Amino acid sequence: MTTDTEGWVRVCATSELLPGEMQTAWDGDTPILVFNHDGELYALEDRCSHEDFELSAGEFDPATGTIECVLHGAKFDVRDGRALCAPAYEPAIKFPVKVHDGAVWTRDDRD
Numbered sequence: 001m002t003t004d005t006e007g008w009v010r011v012c013a014t015s016e017l018l019p020g021e022m023q024t025a026w027d028g029d030t031p032i033l034v035f036n037h038d039g040e041l042y043a044l045e046d047r048c049s050h051e052d053f054e055l056s057a058g059e060f061d062p063a064t065g066t067i068e069c070v071l072h073g074a075k076f077d078v079r080d081g082r083a084l085c086a087p088a089y090e091p092a093i094k095f096p097v098k099v100h101d102g103a104v105w106t107r108d109d110r111d
């Protein structure tokens with residue numbers, strides 16, 4: 001995984017993340033899921049807040065901007081990580097995302 005001098009991790013080329021698609025990346029030990037929702041990019045930790053399961057195993061619904069955890073059906077808003085239904089109550093952690101040099105970048109900005 002490519003990392004720039006400021007700690008951003010390259011996810012993929014912008015052409016590999018079209019509206020309605022998602023891609024995963026790792027920043028160190030942190031799995032990150034990046035979404036293209038209607039042309040806007042958003043990044044969440046790839047981890048359900050209910051029981052630590054990868055959200056990327058579920059379906060991204062571009063019509064509503066949500067992703068559903070396949071394990072017990074919790075749903076999250078990809079724009080801000082809000083938990084939308086039980087059994088998850090805590091949000092998924094949101095990370096920054098940027099486009100630079102024709103690629104999508106993200107990073108775990110917690111210190």
Ligand code: FES
Pocket residue numbers: 048049050051052053069070071072073074087088
């Ligand atoms: S682990 Fe995601 S809903 Fe239970």
